[in-house]
Amino acid sequence: VTGFEARRLVRTKQHRGPTAELAPGFVQANLVAVPAADAGDFRLLCARNPVPCPLLDETAPGTVTSSLASGSDLRTDLPAYRLWRDGDLVDRLDDAREIWRDDLVAFLIGCSYTFEWALTEAGLPSRHARCGLNVPMYRTNVPLAPAGRLHGHMVVSMRPYPESEIDRVRAVTRPFVEAHGEPFAWGDPGQLGIRDQSQPEEGDAVPFEPGEVAVFWGCGVTPQVVAVESRLPYVITHEPGHMFVTDRRHEDLRRAELD
């Protein structure tokens, strides 16, 4: 299906659950909606931390349509939402119309599904996809550059690859700068302060095969940790894995000069 059709399936509840397999070829995005009073800080957070938070779109206050997706409604076109108040996760919903406020500004952030599509095209599919799992995500000890009232630590997603393939994995994902780009780190999870790889904070642990090492990418769930650490008063996000499907194609995000 196309991005447009995918959004209709989600809006009418014909599709529930993760969006990984929905509308292959179309860019998906992380959602972060904050009151206009916090929007300037959030925009600056993205500018200062573009690896976890590559900004694809920002709405005007009170607008619920993204310029990346015709006829879209950000309150209904994602399968699952989270509501955060004062740093606490207080609600999970499959429709955000009742919690959306007129002063909210929505930010859309690039998603790993884009580079996973490229990895699959290159014959390097992700383990979690082949196992039918969600990608494992870990909170790290890597500090973000703060922006006004916003601060926190980076979240990474992890995919195992044979050590011999890391150069190719890096090269395939490098051109997708607006979708986290090349890996942030690989090898020892301790270098990022990750103590137990079998206990991801989000998503599912995945099995390793002999000779494989962990490869870590910046992750668009990072703003959810920022919401907690900064004790933001009011934030709506997607549920990890349950993304906003746009009309853009993955190829549109490839920077040819980095191939």
Added chain:
Amino acid sequence: VTGFEARRLVRTKQHRGPTAELAPGFVQANLVAVPAADAGDFRLLCARNPVPCPLLDETAPGTVTSSLASGSDLRTDLPAYRLWRDGDLVDRLDDAREIWRDDLVAFLIGCSYTFEWALTEAGLPSRHARCGLNVPMYRTNVPLAPAGRLHGHMVVSMRPYPESEIDRVRAVTRPFVEAHGEPFAWGDPGQLGIRDQSQPEEGDAVPFEPGEVAVFWGCGVTPQVVAVESRLPYVITHEPGHMFVTDRRHEDLRRAELD
């Protein structure tokens, strides 16, 4: 003097030494020149790490004039240069004409003198400036986002301020996004892996007064650590504190919407 006059004074050796007091009001820049083969990686390094490496200008290969400075010659208009080969600092010179290669691409990176000018205007001058010292710079344990063959750790500059002034120091420096912007961290130097504040890797240690805490900003010396850690074959940089003076005014770098 103007930026133009400052460059003439440097070129004719009428000015030697640090450029901090030269041409007040004019933007100064860090220099990093690499062979064209490494330029794509360096451009990406800046894009992925804009807090330590805010890119102001990039020359075409073989060009020695910056678009930020009329009639400039990057080989002669800085008071002191460093030459790095395979990760080693192999030479220090006051003229780069003999070591400049036709395939070099020069990158100019924003410098803390811009936000120090703003801090002084706001009645918050830096300790090192009042003491006639160079700003202290420290290598941290904060990993950069790698870019192709380039990787390394962030360098920060440090200025002591009373804890009660930190909000104002942050606000004054925040709008200067292309000159490292607001601080990266403050308080305990251990959070950045800095063990001994009295032993900066570059510049001079500065005295603290009672009630003051260390405030750390991203620093444009970071690419020199990248040159070492990545064992780059050939890099020319400035000597810390000995910058390239441009024709741009500090005010031009202020983003009014962040005031």
